[in-house]
Amino acid sequence: MSETEIFDEMWGRDGCLREPYRAFHAWFEGEDPKRLRAKQREAEELFRLTGITFNVYGKAEAEERLIPFDIIPRIISGPEWARLSRGIEQRVRAINAFLHDIYHKQEIVKAGRIPEEMIRRNDAFLPHMIGVEPPGGVYTHIVGIDLVRTGPGEFYVLEDNARTPSGVSYMLENRETMLRMFPELFSRIRVRPVQTYPFELRRSLAASAPGCAAGDPVVAVLTPGIYNSAYFEHAFLADQMGVELVEGHDLRVVDGRVAMRTTRGYKPIDVLYRRVDDDFLDPLNFNPESTLGVPGIMDVYRAGGITIANAPGTGIADDKAIYSYMPEIVEFYTGERPLLQNVQTWRCSEPDALAHVLDNLGDLVVKEVHGSGGYGMLIGPTASRKEIAAFRRKLRARPGNYIAQPTLSLSTVPVFTRAGLVPRHVDLRPFVLVSPGSINVTPGGLTRVALKKGSLVVNSSQGGGTKDTWVLED
Amino acid sequence: MLGKTANGLFWMSRYLERAENTSRLIETGQRIALTRLGDDAREWASILQTTGAYPAFMAAHEEVTKEAAINWMLRDRGNPSSIRGCIEAARQNARLVRTAITGEAWEAINAAYMGACKSLSRKVTERDLPEVLQRIRQGTALVRGMILGTMMRNEIFDFLRIGTFLERADFTARIVDVKYYVLLPSVSAVGTTIDNVHWESILRAVSGRGGFRMEYGAGGGPREIVHFLVLDRRMPRSLAFCATKMEDNLRYLDPEGRTASLRMVRDLKTRYLSHDVSAIFDYGLHEFIQSVLSALGDVAAQIEGDFRFYE
Numbered sequence: 001m002s003e004t005e006i007f008d009e010m011w012g013r014d015g016c017l018r019e020p021y022r023a024f025h026a027w028f029e030g031e032d033p034k035r036l037r038a039k040q041r042e043a044e045e046l047f048r049l050t051g052i053t054f055n056v057y058g059k060a061e062a063e064e065r066l067i068p069f070d071i072i073p074r075i076i077s078g079p080e081w082a083r084l085s086r087g088i089e090q091r092v093r094a095i096n097a098f099l100h101d102i103y104h105k106q107e108i109v110k111a112g113r114i115p116e117e118m119i120r121r122n123d124a125f126l127p128h129m130i131g132v133e134p135p136g137g138v139y140t141h142i143v144g145i146d147l148v149r150t151g152p153g154e155f156y157v158l159e160d161n162a163r164t165p166s167g168v169s170y171m172l173e174n175r176e177t178m179l180r181m182f183p184e185l186f187s188r189i190r191v192r193p194v195q196t197y198p199f200e201l202r203r204s205l206a207a208s209a210p211g212c213a214a215g216d217p218v219v220a221v222l223t224p225g226i227y228n229s230a231y232f233e234h235a236f237l238a239d240q241m242g243v244e245l246v247e248g249h250d251l252r253v254v255d256g257r258v259a260m261r262t263t264r265g266y267k268p269i270d271v272l273y274r275r276v277d278d279d280f281l282d283p284l285n286f287n288p289e290s291t292l293g294v295p296g297i298m299d300v301y302r303a304g305g306i307t308i309a310n311a312p313g314t315g316i317a318d319d320k321a322i323y324s325y326m327p328e329i330v331e332f333y334t335g336e337r338p339l340l341q342n343v344q345t346w347r348c349s350e351p352d353a354l355a356h357v358l359d360n361l362g363d364l365v366v367k368e369v370h371g372s373g374g375y376g377m378l379i380g381p382t383a384s385r386k387e388i389a390a391f392r393r394k395l396r397a398r399p400g401n402y403i404a405q406p407t408l409s410l411s412t413v414p415v416f417t418r419a420g421l422v423p424r425h426v427d428l429r430p431f432v433l434v435s436p437g438s439i440n441v442t443p444g445g446l447t448r449v450a451l452k453k454g455s456l457v458v459n460s461s462q463g464g465g466t467k468d469t470w471v472l473e474d
Numbered sequence: 475m476l477g478k479t480a481n482g483l484f485w486m487s488r489y490l491e492r493a494e495n496t497s498r499l500i501e502t503g504q505r506i507a508l509t510r511l512g513d514d515a516r517e518w519a520s521i522l523q524t525t526g527a528y529p530a531f532m533a534a535h536e537e538v539t540k541e542a543a544i545n546w547m548l549r550d551r552g553n554p555s556s557i558r559g560c561i562e563a564a565r566q567n568a569r570l571v572r573t574a575i576t577g578e579a580w581e582a583i584n585a586a587y588m589g590a591c592k593s594l595s596r597k598v599t600e601r602d603l604p605e606v607l608q609r610i611r612q613g614t615a616l617v618r619g620m621i622l623g624t625m626m627r628n629e630i631f632d633f634l635r636i637g638t639f640l641e642r643a644d645f646t647a648r649i650v651d652v653k654y655y656v657l658l659p660s661v662s663a664v665g666t667t668i669d670n671v672h673w674e675s676i677l678r679a680v681s682g683r684g685g686f687r688m689e690y691g692a693g694g695g696p697r698e699i700v701h702f703l704v705l706d707r708r709m710p711r712s713l714a715f716c717a718t719k720m721e722d723n724l725r726y727l728d729p730e731g732r733t734a735s736l737r738m739v740r741d742l743k744t745r746y747l748s749h750d751v752s753a754i755f756d757y758g759l760h761e762f763i764q765s766v767l768s769a770l771g772d773v774a775a776q777i778e779g780d781f782r783f784y785e
Contacts, residue, residue: 050577051569051584226569235572245573250478261477263629263727263781 087339126313136436198240477782586613
C-alpha cells in the first residue's frame, strides 16, 4: 500500500482536521512550542521520579529505562468508542465461553468448527484444567485486546491478550501526567476518566472470589519479583488496589488454602492476581525448576480453595494459530456476527497457505505462533533480501510454527518533535475486566506509538513510545 | 503485613540512616584531619575501624590514604556499606515495599537515589566534598520528613522506626568508640588540645554540639560527653533515646509483650543504660561500647525471627 493511503487520526486522508481533534487542535495552536518542549521534558522527569521504568534484561547492571511519552493525546470520539467497546465486549464474552468449552465438552470441536489437533496439540492447552470449574465461571478476569486502525471506521484485532496483559499502569500514569501538566485542557475538553480502573479491578477480583472466602475477600498480586521488567506495574496495581504484593516465597499451602507469611503468621488468600506465567505457577504441577510459584497451588485451585486470575490455561485463547479461528469462535458462542474484524491470516501449517505465503513473503508479516513482543517476526515490505531468504528457510523447516498476515497500513497520530507535529503509526490496547455476569471496558487504553518514521513496530522493547488515550464524553 | 515487607521496611530505614551516618563520619574524619594535629593515615584508619570496614579496606588497598578512605566510604563498589551502596540498597528495599509506603515517601527516596547517583558517579574532589555530603543528608532528611508527615502510625511505621533507631544506636555507639581507637596509644593526651578537638568533632558528628553547650556551657569534659551521648534521653541520637524508641515501637507491635525482641531491648536498657556514667568508665568505655554493639546485633537478629522476615 502506498503512503497516501495511510489514515491519520488527526488529519484524515485528505488533510482536513477531524472532529474529535478540533478542540485539542485549537488549544495546541495557541501554545508556545517552547513551553511545550519544556513540558515534554517535565513529563520525563515526572516519570523518572515516580519510578515508572521498566527493567532491561541481560544487562550487567540492572538498567532502568523510561518508555518515551509523547504529549499529544490520541483522541477517540464517543460514538467511535461505543462501537468499539461493543465489539470488544462481544469478543471477550466469546473468549470466556470458548475457554469453558474447550476445557469441558469441546462442543466447538465436535461441531467441526475447529480441528481437534489445534487444541490437543497446542502447547498452550493445559490438560490440568480439563473439567475444572473456575470460581464464578470466569477465565479471563483481565484482558487486553490489541487493536489497529486503518480507516475512520475500520478497526482490526491484532491479538487477544488473555494471559497476563500488561501496560495498564502506563494508561493510568499517562493520564495522571497529562492532568498534572495540562489541567486547563481537561477543563476545556470532556475526557472520560480512566482513574477508577484500580478500584474496578479490585471490585472485579473480589466478585470472583471462591465460595470459601469469608467476608471481604483477601486479594493479593503475585509478582516474579523486583527484577521482572513489569515489576513497577505489579507494585503500582497492588498499591492502587490497597492489597499485598507477594512473591512465591511469601506463599505456602496451609490447611488446603494458599496463605501468605505475615508478621503474625500465615493468612489465607482468596484471590490471587498473578503476573507469573502458567509454567512457573506451580513447581509441583508444572515446571519443577520454578522458584516463582507456589508448590501445590494447582491442587488448591482445583479443589476450589482460591481464585487465580487469569485462570491457568487461558493462553490457548490468545495463541496466534487459534486467532485465525476467532470469527468462528465469536459466532459459535454468541450467535452474532463478529463486530470487530480479524486480520486475514494464513496458517502456514496448511500446505496451500504455506505456498501462498512463500510466494508473497515480501508483502506479508510473518509471526511465530507463540512469539510476543515483536520478536521473531518478519515484516516483508521492510525486510532485506537476506532476511527474507532466512525466513523462507525457517518457514520450510517448521511451517506449523508460523502464521502470516497482510501488512496493514496502520493509522498514524501526530507526535510532538522539534520539527513540530509529525505522523507516526500507533496501535491501541484497551483493558477489559471480567467478573461473574459483568464485562467492563475501561474507556481508553494504552496507545503505543512507533517513534521512528515509517516504522510499524510499536513495542517498547524496540523503541516504541506511549500516548495518553482520550475517549471523549459525547 | 507480609514478613518480607516488614523486612524491607526495616532495612530500607536502616540503610537510609546508615548513609546519613556515614556522611557524618566522613565529615568528622575530614574535620579531625584538617586540624593537622595528628597523623592522617592513622586517623582515617581509626575512622574505618569505627565502621567495621577496616579489614575489607585493607584487603583492597596497600595503605590508608585520605583519598582512598573517603572514596571507600562514599562510593567504592568494593564496599557494600558505602553511601552509594546504602542509598541503592535503601531504594531497592523501597521498591520491594513500594505498596507499604506513601507515594511521597517513595518519590523522596527515588529523588535521593537519583541525586546520589549523579553526585557519586565519579570521584568526589576535596572541594566538592562538603556540598556532596550535605546534599546526601538533605536527601535522607527529606525522606524522613515525608515518612513522618505522610505515613499512618501503624505497624508499617513501627518497622521503619525500629530500623532507624537500631541503626542510629549502632552508629552512636561506634562514634563514641572512635575516641578509643584514635587515642589508644597515648593516654597521656587526655585533656590536651587534641583531645578536645576530638571530642568536639564527635559531638558534631551527631549534631550534638549545640545541645551539649546548651546543657553544660563552656564546661563539660569526656564524662559529660559520654553521659550526653549514651544516657541523656533528650538527645535524639543518644543510646538511651534510641533504645527507648525501639522499645516503644516494639511494644506497639506486640502489646502483650510476647516477643523475645521486646524483652531483649528492655534487658539492654536495664543492663547498660540505667546506670551512672561513672559505672561506664569503671567498666571500661571501649568494653562497654562493644557489649552494647553486640547486644544490638542480637536484638536485630531476634526481630528478624519474631516477625518472620525470612521464615
